[in-house]
Amino acid sequence: MSLMLAEMTWPEVERAIAAGMTTVILPMGATEQHGPHLPLGTDTFRAASLTEGLSGALPEALVAPVLPVGCSDEHTGFPGLLSLDHETLARLIVDCGRRIAAWGVRRLVLLSAHGGNGEALELARTRLQEQASGLEIRILTSSTALSEAFAAVAAAAGISPDDVGLHAGEGETSEMLHLRPELVRMDRAAAGYAGSMSEVMPRLRAVGLRGVTPTGTLGDPRAACASRGAKYLAAEIDGYRRTLATEADPRFEVVAR
Numbered sequence: 409m410s411l412m413l414a415e416m417t418w419p420e421v422e423r424a425i426a427a428g429m430t431t432v433i434l435p436m437g438a439t440e441q442h443g444p445h446l447p448l449g450t451d452t453f454r455a456a457s458l459t460e461g462l463s464g465a466l467p468e469a470l471v472a473p474v475l476p477v478g479c480s481d482e483h484t485g486f487p488g489l490l491s492l493d494h495e496t497l498a499r500l501i502v503d504c505g506r507r508i509a510a511w512g513v514r515r516l517v518l519l520s521a522h523g524g525n526g527e528a529l530e531l532a533r534t535r536l537q538e539q540a541s542g543l544e545i546r547i548l549t550s551s552t553a554l555s556e557a558f559a560a561v562a563a564a565a566g567i568s569p570d571d572v573g574l575h576a577g578e579g580e581t582s583e584m585l586h587l588r589p590e591l592v593r594m595d596r597a598a599a600g601y602a603g604s605m606s607e608v609m610p611r612l613r614a615v616g617l618r619g620v621t622p623t624g625t626l627g628d629p630r631a632a633c634a635s636r637g638a639k640y641l642a643a644e645i646d647g648y649r650r651t652l653a654t655e656a657d658p659r660f661e662v663v664a665r
């Protein structure tokens with residue numbers, strides 16, 4: 409039986425819930441520029457792949473369709489942008505979360521492959537804890553997954569964290585070469601903002617990517633390769649799996665005691 413809600417019938421969902429499949433993963437991507445060499449749907453493709461990998465390790469999980477639009481206003485000024493206000497995305501998650509809880513789901517995993525969704529996710533968690541109190545909310549974001557394992561994959565290949573980059577750099581480009589190589593324009597791949605990724609964050613918040621990198625790239629994608637992309641994705645999935653296994657929702661820890 410498929411675990412994808414969009415491919416299931418309602419009796420199949422009913423039976424799955426009765427059999428204890430009471431987790432739903434809601435994957436979230438974005439439609440935003442990813443440099444001159446990656447498609448706008450990069451984070452949406454990545455969200456689908458990360459979710460597929462995670463669901464393989466979570467036998468009790470059903471998978472909701474990927475949300476293809478997130479909070480991406482930091483990419484304002486680059487054509488192709490679709491974006492939601494934090495409030496809009498939070499409300500969408502809360503609205504769906506309330507319905508999901510009503511058909512018997514106990515845990516909602518919000519898996520975002522786009523870092524800019526973080527504020528909306530926290531807002532949604534707070535509200536769902538008030539409005540759907542039986543529903544445990546877990547948040548998995550790209551920052552959660554910047555695990556030592558991910559960094560180790562880069563280091564083993566001699567790739568610096570600044571080349572891996574925060575956006576459309578070696579990391580995401582390698583992942584896309586693994587996932588959708590036909591969509592990667594490697595002949596257009598060029599070094600973007602090349603400074604420290606940790607130091608650029610305050611400037612990004614103040615002026616957006618357009619003010620920091622004319623191409624939209626943070627990092628250097630030129631050394632990207634598909635096999636390393638597969639390893640990055642596996643490291644992220646492993647990080648998510650361990651996060652879910654170790655960090656229980658404090659409210660539910662109290663209930664368990």
Ligand SMILES: [Zn+2]
Pocket residue numbers: 442450451521522575576580
């Ligand atoms: Zn991305």
